[in-house]
Amino acid sequence: MKNEGLDIEQAIPTGILAFNDYDFDSYTDRLKCLHELLTSRPDSVRSHLRAYVQVGCKMFNCDTGFIGQRIGGVIRIIASQSNLDSIYDGQLLQVTEPMVASVLGGNVASINPAMGGSAFSSPDLAYNGDDIHGLIARAIEVYDETFGVMCFFSTQRDKEYVSEDTESIELMAKGVAKMIELQSSYKDQRAQTTGFATPGVKHFDDYLLQARLPEAYGVAGRVIEVLKQRIGKSALGIGDIAAELNLSKRTLQRRLQQQDVSFAELRDKVRFHYSIDYLIEHNSSIDSISNALDFSDRTSFTNAFKRWTGLSPSTFRKLFRDYA
Incomplete structure (x- = not known):
């Protein structure tokens, strides 16, 4: 099924997730938090996506995170948290951007420049002049196609990523994918019910x-x-x-x-x-x-x-x- 524009303003009954109640150094607490995220009902799909980004930043000790949807040769950021002016909702990134290029095939990519290791060709990575000292990213697969990417990075982190981090971001990506699939299914049903169609209007x-x-x-x-x-x-x-x-x-x-x-x-x-x-x-x-x-x-x-x-x-x- 071809990825379509994400309907992120559809109202959903409110539910509040208390992120501070979890110890993200504990893998058990991570699983509990991800389960609550998967079953919670925030105000909108937008707030749900941002909740995943907020949790990821805390979980991976990163100051910047985003979820981006692939549209042709670019990634459009649809949910983000960052103290950098260069990362914001609605921003378009090239699919060749090192932060996302290596994960589009579906694998987890991590980089630890401060630890001397890298998933890329160089142990050094920068984005718009900001040195990155840790990055972990994962593609989001929706209906067996690459919908986009989930990416977290830090300009300060000096702790190496371990297998629990890899497993955690894989679970997060699956949770986001399931939410998008459910939303897409609802949107299709709504379109069939209303019979909405406008000739000549693009996607x-x-x-x-x-x-x-x-x-x-x-x-x-x-x-x-x-x-x-x-x-x-x-x-x-x-x-x-x-x-x-x-x-x-x-x-x-x-x-x-x-x-x-x-x-x-x-x-x-x-x-x-x-x-x-x-x-x-x-x-x-x-x-x-x-x-x-x-x-x-x-x-x-x-x-x-x-x-x-x-x-x-x-x-x-x-x-x-x-x-x-």
Whole structure:
């Protein structure tokens, strides 16, 4: 069965798991906690996934953890806990990223740079400039296909991973997979009951890929970075961006033309990327989104969004709000 976008806003009866009641150095307590996770009923699938991430960070003594769903050639983080700005819900990672590449085949990968060992080609591992001193990760298999990955790492850990850690993350991955399978089954039943179908509408994951920020270098890459920094804060006009780059408007246009791209195309990409985040993740109003993306008015934003997706922003939100 092909992996589909995860419906992570569907309400589930509330249940609270007291993580601090467990001694995670004890394998018996780990099993008890994982059993409670498997049978608990949090407020939503999102909170359930985050509960697994929180438990994993405590269990493996890591400061960062995430669960990511594979969508084509990228991993989309759907639940995370981190003190690093470079890891956050909604982030897209390349499947070639060392943190995830070695586990996509279904095996557990662990790395202990501080202990002199590594699952990779080098005993040193870094992510966005942060040195990693311990990593353990596992693929999540849903309906016998790779749904994504579960990954935990630390910038401080100096304790070697042992067999109990490997067994623990395997059990966690199976628990997450079972929850996703149950949710997918429920979503299929709901779709059959409602008979929902909209011709011409893509899958949510396809829109995410379409809205992915392009990998650009040189002046084009600098323009994208400046646009990202100014979203929701400052004007996004070409004159404003050129001034921040200490270039004239004409020079900026000429240099972008040399890279076979226009300023309007780059701004469209950035606006489209953030519009989905504002609509689905943050549930922002249409007016506030149009302001944040520096459109002249609500109508201009609506027309642009229809050009990108064929749907109005409000319709897009109604169709995909359960996929946040």
